Amino acid sequence: MLCIKNGMVVDGILAVPYKADILIDKGKVINIGKDIENTADEVIDAAGKWVLPGLVDAHCHLREPGFEYKEDIGSGTRSAAAGGFTSVACMANTNPVVDSAAMVNYIKSIAMAKGVVKVYPIAAVTKGQKGEELTEMGELKEAGAVALSDDGRPIMNSHLMRLALQYAKGLDMLIISHCEDLSLVGDGVMNEGYMSTVLGLKGITRAAEEVMVARDIILAETLDAPIHIAHVSTRGSVELIRQAKRRGVRVTCETAPHYFSATDAWVDGYDANAKVNPPLRTDDDVEAIKQGLKDGTIDIIATDHAPHHRDDKEVEYGLAANGISGFETAFSLAYTNLVETGILSMVELVQKMSKGPADILNIDAGTIGVGKPADIIVVDLDREYTVDVSKFYSKGKNSPFHGHTLKGKVIHTIVDGRIVMKDERVIV
Amino acid sequence: MALKRKDLLGLRGLTREEIEEILTTAEKMKSILLSDVKKVSHLQGKSMVTLFYENSTRTRFSFEFAAKYLGAHTASVAVSSSSVAKGESLIDTGKTIQSMGVDVIVIRHPMSGAPHLLAKHVLASVINAGDGINEHPTQALLDMFTMKQKKGAIDGLKVAIIGDILHSRVARSNIWGLTTMGAEVRVAGPPTLMPPDIEKMGAKVFYRVEEAIRGADVVMGLRLQRERQQKGLLPSLREYMHLFGITEERIRLAKKDALIMHPGPVNRGVEISSDLVDGAQSVINEQVTNGVAIRMALLYLLTRRNHDAVH
Numbered sequence: 001m002l003c004i005k006n007g008m009v010v011d012g013i014l015a016v017p018y019k020a021d022i023l024i025d026k027g028k029v030i031n032i033g034k035d036i037e038n039t040a041d042e043v044i045d046a047a048g049k050w051v052l053p054g055l056v057d058a059h060c061h062l063r064e065p066g067f068e069y070k071e072d073i074g075s076g077t078r079s080a081a082a083g084g085f086t087s088v089a090c091m092a093n094t095n096p097v098v099d100s101a102a103m104v105n106y107i108k109s110i111a112m113a114k115g116v117v118k119v120y121p122i123a124a125v126t127k128g129q130k131g132e133e134l135t136e137m138g139e140l141k142e143a144g145a146v147a148l149s150d151d152g153r154p155i156m157n158s159h160l161m162r163l164a165l166q167y168a169k170g171l172d173m174l175i176i177s178h179c180e181d182l183s184l185v186g187d188g189v190m191n192e193g194y195m196s197t198v199l200g201l202k203g204i205t206r207a208a209e210e211v212m213v214a215r216d217i218i219l220a221e222t223l224d225a226p227i228h229i230a231h232v233s234t235r236g237s238v239e240l241i242r243q244a245k246r247r248g249v250r251v252t253c254e255t256a257p258h259y260f261s262a263t264d265a266w267v268d269g270y271d272a273n274a275k276v277n278p279p280l281r282t283d284d285d286v287e288a289i290k291q292g293l294k295d296g297t298i299d300i301i302a303t304d305h306a307p308h309h310r311d312d313k314e315v316e317y318g319l320a321a322n323g324i325s326g327f328e329t330a331f332s333l334a335y336t337n338l339v340e341t342g343i344l345s346m347v348e349l350v351q352k353m354s355k356g357p358a359d360i361l362n363i364d365a366g367t368i369g370v371g372k373p374a375d376i377i378v379v380d381l382d383r384e385y386t387v388d389v390s391k392f393y394s395k396g397k398n399s400p401f402h403g404h405t406l407k408g409k410v411i412h413t414i415v416d417g418r419i420v421m422k423d424e425r426v427i428v
Numbered sequence: 429m430a431l432k433r434k435d436l437l438g439l440r441g442l443t444r445e446e447i448e449e450i451l452t453t454a455e456k457m458k459s460i461l462l463s464d465v466k467k468v469s470h471l472q473g474k475s476m477v478t479l480f481y482e483n484s485t486r487t488r489f490s491f492e493f494a495a496k497y498l499g500a501h502t503a504s505v506a507v508s509s510s511s512v513a514k515g516e517s518l519i520d521t522g523k524t525i526q527s528m529g530v531d532v533i534v535i536r537h538p539m540s541g542a543p544h545l546l547a548k549h550v551l552a553s554v555i556n557a558g559d560g561i562n563e564h565p566t567q568a569l570l571d572m573f574t575m576k577q578k579k580g581a582i583d584g585l586k587v588a589i590i591g592d593i594l595h596s597r598v599a600r601s602n603i604w605g606l607t608t609m610g611a612e613v614r615v616a617g618p619p620t621l622m623p624p625d626i627e628k629m630g631a632k633v634f635y636r637v638e639e640a641i642r643g644a645d646v647v648m649g650l651r652l653q654r655e656r657q658q659k660g661l662l663p664s665l666r667e668y669m670h671l672f673g674i675t676e677e678r679i680r681l682a683k684k685d686a687l688i689m690h691p692g693p694v695n696r697g698v699e700i701s702s703d704l705v706d707g708a709q710s711v712i713n714e715q716v717t718n719g720v721a722i723r724m725a726l727l728y729l730l731t732r733r734n735h736d737a738v739h
């Protein structure tokens with residue numbers, strides 16, 4: 001038995017935080033209440049700290065199989081645990097691509113053997129993510145894929161995207177769309193605007209994202225099918241989704257912490273750690289993303305954790321790989337830039353990072369409740385610290401937030417009642 | 429007399445004082461260059477390598493002559509652009525060159541920011557000889573040097589830069605440098621070849637070339653790469669010349685004694701008429717001479733800095 005005592009609890013269900021003890025046995029929460037009498041063999045003193053449902057990430061890249069030099073399921077899930085994530089959904093753009101039931105089972109078995117947190121595979125929409133033929137979505141679902149996505153690449157063919165939405169709807173499967181019109185991206189490498197002009201880097205127009213967000217909304221609307229838009233980064237995308245939601249389109253979306261924490265000005269000096277896809281945008285977009293999170297247009301925050309080896313980053317900006325190692329800064333960035341600034345309450349933050357993603361993925365996670373799996377984190381909201389990538393559990397040290405001071409830190413992470421991170425140290 | 433910085437990566441961020449220092453030094457260097465015995469010992473015992481990932485015989489020669497006139501050792505490394513992504517990493521190449529005792533690395537590279545990356549990883553001074561579509565600072569300095577020599581001062585000059593501004597590292601460096609020095613910079617070209625928000629860099633944007641040229645002290649043409657048409661950014665080179673070409677008729681709108689400049693190599697009859705290239709107002713050949721003087725000045729100022737720093 002494990003007891004978390006005296007913490008301020010946000011349970012993902014009630015609209016207000018409350019002070020309580022949480023008693024855990026055999027992987028489940030068995031009691032929540034004030035001053036629980038217990039004979040727990042382990043007690044976590046959470047006085048002055050907050051106790052939240054473990055974070056759920058609907059979008060990450062664990063790189064295994066194929067790119068183990070960047071990350072593997074062992075290192076990636078340790079990194080997730082360090083960041084407070086107890087469930088993560090990993091994208092299918094591995095090598096080979098997760099586009100068959102066998103590959104879904106493979107990911108699950110590796111995760112079972114090496115994973116520190118729960119891993120939910122997302123499978124590809126098209127075979128080999130080539131954008132040509134649909135995958136066997138029914139079999140993928142039976143094997144345990146929680147959603148479908150060709151993330152990393154857009155599905156450029158609108159007809160194929162329509163078929164995918166239609167077919168997946170019949171199976172009750174969610175398609176997560178990476179929106180990027182490649183003909184508009186061209187050879188762009190950063191957001192198009194003043195900074196691309198100043199730095200002499202080819203720009204990517206915001207229209208590259210927005211055109212495809214608009215297309216996908218229209219396709220989903222005409223089919224009355226659900227769709228989830230990945231990594232929303234522009235004001236225009238937020239507005240398109242806001243309008244669509246008003247019309248009743250079954251659209252949900254996510255943004256990533258870097259889209260409300262950084263701008264294209266961070267590319268100055270040709271810092272490849274600020275290279276990500278979609279690219280960092282402008283202050284105006286950051287404002288719109290925050291507004292979208294506040295008014296509910298943006299349902300959830302996902303990390304888009306994209307670890308890379310330094311060899312893929314310490315090159316000419318145009319050649320550098322896209323992506324930010326995101327697990328270990330996500331909570332702090334969200335707390336510092338959204339909660340401290342009064343945009344979201346802690347209850348709303350839990351909705352964006354735990355309950356909301358669990359609901360979108362339809363997995364049993366995201367709340368603290370009696371009988372529920374004991375996926376719980378303890379966070380210290382007063383803790384200020386400087387991000388140091390050399391301390392990351394992830395193999396990917398690629399973060400533009402290195403050296404930045406953030407507030408709010410995950411201290412303990414508990415998965416199925418088992419402490420996987422204690423006092424900021426991953427212990428499994 | 430020395431620059432305080434290790435590298436010359438661009439004119440963005442250079443102060444007016446620094447630019448003046450370079451231009452003043454170039455005047456002295458030009459007199460060496462024009463003398464009978466072009467050999468001094470300012471850079472004796474120093475070495476310079478040109479590391480070129482793009483072909484540019486004229487820029488490479490200009491640096492090599494500049495170094496040799498000052499008594500430095502030189503060597504050149506040519507790497508094909510196609511091997512940028514596949515070959516040895518830029519950082520490794522730079523460190524190898526540095527390990528041979530090189531003081532200055534002059535780099536030309538097809539990707540913007542490559543010199544900045546190199547400069548971060550080597551102790552040698554790095555001079556940007558053109559990176560992608562970002563900057564070509566020594567070209568802009570020689571342009572400004574030419575303007576200063578011909579017009580006496582740069583402050584207050586109206587400089588019209590015409591053509592493919594989007595892909596022009598020469599335009600970008602000139603905008604940074606000229607606005608710092610107090611000139612009025614006008615840019616004109618097809619909207620598909622105009623970078624966004626360039627006004628915020630201090631340039632005035634025109635889509636009618638006549639308006640940009642009217643009353644100008646300097647009219648600068650830029651090389652138009654034929655691939656821009658192939659990529660669909662332009663309907664045809666013929667229409668480009670018709671709408672944006674620098675012609676005798678249009679030059680009449682500029683000041684009578686306006687200078688005609690071009691970084692070369694010129695596409696005669698595409699961006700500028702052949703007669704203007706060879707005409708009395710053209711200073712295109714003098715730009716080449718001044719290029720050597722500017723590079724001598726920079727090599728001198730940057731190696732002096734190293735000298736001061738080490739000892």
Ligand SMILES: [Zn+2]
Pocket residue numbers: 151152153178230231277
């Ligand atoms: Zn994506």
